[in-house]
Amino acid sequence: MVEQVFGSIETEFRAKRAAGRKLLVPYLTGGLSADWVDSVRAAAAAGADAIEIGIPFSDPVMDGPVIQAASLRALERGATPTSILQEVAAADVGIPLVVMTYYNIAFRAGHERFAKELQQAGIGGVILPDLQMDEAGPWMEVAEIYGIENVLFAAPTTPDDRMVEICRRSRGWVYGIATMGVTGERATLASTANVVASRLKAVTDRPILVGIGVSNAAQAREVSAVADGVIVGASVVRRLLEGEGPEGVARYIGELRAGLDEPR
Amino acid sequence: MTQPISNGGAPSIMGDPSADGRFGDFGGRYLPESLVPACMELEAGFRSAWSDDDFKAEYHSILHHYAGRPTPVTECRNLSERLGVRVFLKREDLAHTGSHKINNVIGQALLARRMGKNRVIAETGAGQHGVATATACALLGLECEVFMGAVDVKRQFLNVQRMKLLGATVRPVHSGSQTLKDAVNDALREWVATVETTYYCLGSVMGPHPYPWLVREFQRVLGDEARGQTRMLLAGKDPDFVIACVGGGSNAAGIFGGFVDTSAKLIGVEPVGGAAVGRGIPGVVHGMKSFLMQDEHGQVLEAHSISAGLDYPGVGPEHSHLYSIGRAQYVAASDDEVLDAVQLLAETEGIIAALESAHAIAYVVRGAESGELPSGSTVLVNLSGRGDKDAEHVMGRLQLCSSRPCNPVCEGCTSRG
Numbered sequence: 001m002v003e004q005v006f007g008s009i010e011t012e013f014r015a016k017r018a019a020g021r022k023l024l025v026p027y028l029t030g031g032l033s034a035d036w037v038d039s040v041r042a043a044a045a046a047g048a049d050a051i052e053i054g055i056p057f058s059d060p061v062m063d064g065p066v067i068q069a070a071s072l073r074a075l076e077r078g079a080t081p082t083s084i085l086q087e088v089a090a091a092d093v094g095i096p097l098v099v100m101t102y103y104n105i106a107f108r109a110g111h112e113r114f115a116k117e118l119q120q121a122g123i124g125g126v127i128l129p130d131l132q133m134d135e136a137g138p139w140m141e142v143a144e145i146y147g148i149e150n151v152l153f154a155a156p157t158t159p160d161d162r163m164v165e166i167c168r169r170s171r172g173w174v175y176g177i178a179t180m181g182v183t184g185e186r187a188t189l190a191s192t193a194n195v196v197a198s199r200l201k202a203v204t205d206r207p208i209l210v211g212i213g214v215s216n217a218a219q220a221r222e223v224s225a226v227a228d229g230v231i232v233g234a235s236v237v238r239r240l241l242e243g244e245g246p247e248g249v250a251r252y253i254g255e256l257r258a259g260l261d262e263p264r
Numbered sequence: 265m266t267q268p269i270s271n272g273g274a275p276s277i278m279g280d281p282s283a284d285g286r287f288g289d290f291g292g293r294y295l296p297e298s299l300v301p302a303c304m305e306l307e308a309g310f311r312s313a314w315s316d317d318d319f320k321a322e323y324h325s326i327l328h329h330y331a332g333r334p335t336p337v338t339e340c341r342n343l344s345e346r347l348g349v350r351v352f353l354k355r356e357d358l359a360h361t362g363s364h365k366i367n368n369v370i371g372q373a374l375l376a377r378r379m380g381k382n383r384v385i386a387e388t389g390a391g392q393h394g395v396a397t398a399t400a401c402a403l404l405g406l407e408c409e410v411f412m413g414a415v416d417v418k419r420q421f422l423n424v425q426r427m428k429l430l431g432a433t434v435r436p437v438h439s440g441s442q443t444l445k446d447a448v449n450d451a452l453r454e455w456v457a458t459v460e461t462t463y464y465c466l467g468s469v470m471g472p473h474p475y476p477w478l479v480r481e482f483q484r485v486l487g488d489e490a491r492g493q494t495r496m497l498l499a500g501k502d503p504d505f506v507i508a509c510v511g512g513g514s515n516a517a518g519i520f521g522g523f524v525d526t527s528a529k530l531i532g533v534e535p536v537g538g539a540a541v542g543r544g545i546p547g548v549v550h551g552m553k554s555f556l557m558q559d560e561h562g563q564v565l566e567a568h569s570i571s572a573g574l575d576y577p578g579v580g581p582e583h584s585h586l587y588s589i590g591r592a593q594y595v596a597a598s599d600d601e602v603l604d605a606v607q608l609l610a611e612t613e614g615i616i617a618a619l620e621s622a623h624a625i626a627y628v629v630r631g632a633e634s635g636e637l638p639s640g641s642t643v644l645v646n647l648s649g650r651g652d653k654d655a656e657h658v659m660g661r662l663q664l665c666s667s668r669p670c671n672p673v674c675e676g677c678t679s680r681g
Contacts, residue, residue, distance in 0.1 A: 058563040059445065059549050061452045062296050068439055080561050103294055104548045108562030130548070132297045134284065155298040157459065166297075180298055181457035 003205050007149040009050065009096045009124050009172040013207040013228070016049060022260040023173075023229025024220070025209060026236045026253055027052040027100060029070035030088065031079025035246060037091050042246035043236075044093035047257030049229065052127065053088055055081050055101035062102075062129040064184030066234040070241055081105055081114075085121035098125035098151070098172070103139075106131075111139050115146035125149040125172040133166050140169070151175050154200055156192040167204035176200050176210040176227060184234045185215035189222050197226035217259030224260055232256060277591055278480065278517075278524045278582065285473020288588055290581035293472040295452070295551040302459045307474040309379045314481060319374065326370050327485065330403065331360040333367075335486070337493040337644070342612040347632035348639045352503065353615070353647040354490045354519060363618065363649030364486055364515045365396035369465060371482035373400035376463035383407040383458070386465045387451040389416055389444035389511065390573035390620060391423025392649055393467030398432035406463075408432040411451040413443040416572045422653045441566040444511075444576045448550050468512025469580035472551030476580050480517040486646070487522020494644055502526040505637060508646040509533050509623040510541070510594065511574035513583045515648035520592060528644075530592035532583060533623040535602075538567030540579040541587050541594040547578075554581040570599040570661070571619035571654075597626040603661050605629055606651060618649035619658070 005011055013023055026043050030036060030053045043051055056071035056079060063071065081101070088097060099118060106114040106128065118126060126148055131139060133152055143150045149172035154163050156177060167174050176197050179190035193210055200208045210223045211231025220230040239248045285291050285307075293303055313319040327333040335358045340351040356364035369386075376384055384406050388394030394410040401408035410427055414436045417424055427434050440446035448471075455464045469476045469483070494503050506523045508516035510532035520530050534542055540555040547556030549564055557565040557577035569575045586592035597605075602619060605626035610616050617625060624645045631637035651658065659665060669677040 058440070059449050061449050061550075062456070064453070065439075072440075075563065082561075104556075104558070104562040104564070106562075107546075107548050107553075108558060108560075129296050130294050130551075132293070132295065132300050134300070135292055135294050153297040155296070155301075157298055157301045159301060162301075177298055180459060182453045 003168070006171050007124070007147065009098070009149050010206065012096065013049070013173055017207060017228050022224040023049045023207065023209060024253070024256055024260055025050045025052055025229065025231045027054055027231065027233035028240065029054040029056060029067065029074050029237055030084035031056065031074040031077055032070055032240055037087050038246040039240060039249045040088060040091050041093055042250040043253045044095050046250040046253035048095060048253055050096040050098055051093070052098050052100045052231065052233070053084065055084055055099055055105055057102040057105055060102060062182055064182040064234060066185070066238050066241065067183050070237045081109065082117065085117055085123070089121040096124040097122060098127060099123050100127040103128045103131040106139060111142040115142050115148055118148050119146045123148065125151055127151045127175065129153065133169060153177055154196065156180055156196050160199070163199060164203045167200065167206055170206060173207040173209050174200055174204060175231065176208055177212045178210050178223065179213040181213065183212055185238065186213040189214065189219040193223045194226045197223060201226065217255045220256050221259040221262065225264070276525050277586070277589070278521050281473060281477050287476070287582040287585035290552070290554050290584040291473055291476055292553050293551060294548045294553065295472045296456060298456050299459060302455070303472050303474065305379070309375060310474055310478045313375055313378055319378065323371050323374055327367060331366045331370060332358060333485065334489040335359050337490055337497065339497060340613050343609065346612060347629060349628070349632045349637050350640070350642045351628060352494060352497065352642070352644045354486060354644060356486060356515065356646060356648045357615065357617065357621070357650035361392070361396045361399050362652065363392040363396065364483060364518060365393045365467065366399065367485055367518065368467065368479050368482040368514060369393070369396040369400040372463070372465045373404045373406060376406060376465065377404055379463065381461060381463035383462045384465050385409045385411065385451055385454055385462055386467060387411045387444065387447035388467060389413070389447065389575055390571065390618070391416065391420040391427065391653065392573060394432070394434070395423050395426045395430070397465050398427045398430035401432065402430050409435060411435050411437050411447040411454070413437050413441070413447050415442040416444065419657060420572050420653055443566070443572065445564065445567070452550070468514040469517040469582060470512040470550060470552060470578060476552065476582055479514050480521060480582060483514050483518030484521040485518070487519040490519055490644060491522040491526070498642060502528045503644040504641040505529050505531060505643045507531045507533065507624045507627060507643060509574060509620050509648060510579060510583060511538065511576045511620065512578070513580040515646050517580060517582060519646040520586065524591065530586065531627065532592055532594045533627040534594055534596045535567070535569035535571065535574045535623060536596045536598045538569045538574050538576055539596045540577060541583060542596050546584070549578055552581045554584045555579055570602060571623070573618070573620040574623065595627055597623040597630070601626040601630065603658060606658055607662060615647070616651040616655070617647055618651045619654045621646070621648045622651070
């Protein structure tokens with residue numbers, strides 16, 4: 001497949017893939033604690049290839065108990081989209097930063113203003129789990145103007161023809177949903193994870209990252225046998241909720257990195 | 265069966281949504297990709313069922329022989345004399361399970377069965393939709409699980425017991441404000457995880473396309489009936505005003521659907537603490553774009569209402585559309601006005617209204633006093649449900665045990681002061 005490559009995140013991910021590296025994208029809830037930006041830096045230093053910064057939303061329907069609890073804690077600390085973006089703008093981590101939030105945060109701000117704020121904070125991409133392809137057009141037009149790569153999801157239930165279209169329109173990478181369910185750790189990797197990854201690989205050349213229910217180094221390694229990389233959220237955030245702090249994040253991301261890098 | 269009204273061949277304002285599931289600017293399908301195929305399947309299933317005469321016949325047959333349709337329209341002579349306007353009630357309180365919710369769930373349970381899904385999940389606020397869903401599932405042999413905010417489980421415990429008696433599992437929701445909004449969130453989360461075997465029976469004209477349309481179509485029966493009934497009572501005329509309470513807005517959508525193509529003025533009554541249309545800020549939550557109570561950053565606010573069924577920060581997208589084009593107007597009633605309305609209707613007409621439905625009565629009282637409803641005008645109110653479930657709560661708030669104690673004073677009166 002020859003597809004047009006649109007953004008710098010995709011370009012960077014393609015280059016790393018070509019060099020044989022599996023991609024690792026951890027998620028952290030923005031504003032979770034006073035030192036949350038240190039955790040972003042720690043994750044970058046420990047081998048993340050990009051970091052998802054969660055802007056908490058009051059009604060996170062795609063999230064399980066861990067990220068719900070983190071979102072609530074951040075909101076109770078007074079975190080706002082603006083405060084999170086201002087704080088992370090100073091992070092200077094040398095890898096792409098991507099915002100993950102729900103569409104109402106972008107809609108309320110207004111597409112222009114939201115895109116501008118992301119750009120000014122040095123954010124390269126955005127993931128909006130409740131803005132599926134059919135509704136994403138108006139926002140993605142504005143995002144494109146500001147150089148913000150909007151990542152689209154593909155699910156185990158997504159039909160083949162729709163998957164092709166999602167891959168065509170997605171920017172940055174394509175987010176493969178490993179399991180039917182919300183974010184959260186699972187004892188075993190769902191059988192659907194590698195099926196989704198294979199189905200996506202068959203229809204696109206864009207980088208394929210798989211997440212939702214990828215919970216440890218062994219599972220990350222298992223899914224990246226097919227996919228180009230993994231997204232881990234709840235297992236990172238749980239460690240932060242348990243008070244592990246930036247050192248704990250560094251340790252865990254290091255483990256994931258080692259698992260992905262181990263010769264196959 | 266009443267036929268849809270003719271309005272000279274023009275498409276009805278409350279007709280089909282656009283291909284992308286919108287009423288004007290509102291509606292749509294804002295939800296995780298995992299659920300999009302399920303919504304498409306549901307849309308196809310509904311289109312096929314709703315154009316199938318056998319399906320419609322079974323739906324109407326159950327509503328007639330099982331649920332007690334058509335419900336009557338009652339003229340309130342005592343209340344009318346007191347207020348100076350002629351008040352008519354569409355008596356959904358007399359439908360099986362005690363509210364209009366039965367219309368929707370019979371339709372959706374039949375649809376679930378037709379689509380081969382044996383497990384049904386639902387959210388509920390006051391418990392009326394939960395009870396209705398549990399009822400329809402019992403009737404059609406479907407497994408039923410109802411998500412209900414932990415706060416609502418406490419304040420609507422009678423309905424919790426009814427659901428259990430009907431064989432349903434009640435799942436208290438402890439996240440967020442622990443009310444209807446959070447019950448919807450958890451039902452959506454459960455649906456994401458079990459979508460292949462589970463039918464989500466949404467209780468109002470809200471959520472992602474096709475729910476706002478599908479639920480309105482299943483509720484339209486009450487509006488179509490009411491139009492025929494009021495014409496009988498008003499010598500062929502339509503009422504001047506048609507008034508209904510609005511949380512998500514299903515009972516209002518049902519009755520508005522019957523009158524939208526007439527000259528009747530349509531009025532929705534929101535709770536003061538849950539006035540999504542009243543505040544007029546569009547937003548996106550629970551799969552739809554509609555008016556939404558939210559802060560400057562887009563965080564959804566918690567609604568506060570004495571009635572659990574209206575304790576919702578959003579509103580169905582078609583109501584946002586009807587408001588935007590000026591076809592319906594939306595007003596708000598306070599908790600105190602609502603309590604007074606429950607008492608007034610009970611004492612003048614011998615009808616105990618649900619706290620939800622009493623919002624509509626409360627506005628009639630205020631509107632008649634202020635002249636917004638001119639003297640002598642005819643007013644049809646959708647009495648969407650009966651108030652048994654609220655009796656204890658209302659007695660406490662109105663302090664009726666202390667002002668009207670039993671004679672001799674009973675233990676209940678003593679303990680309630």
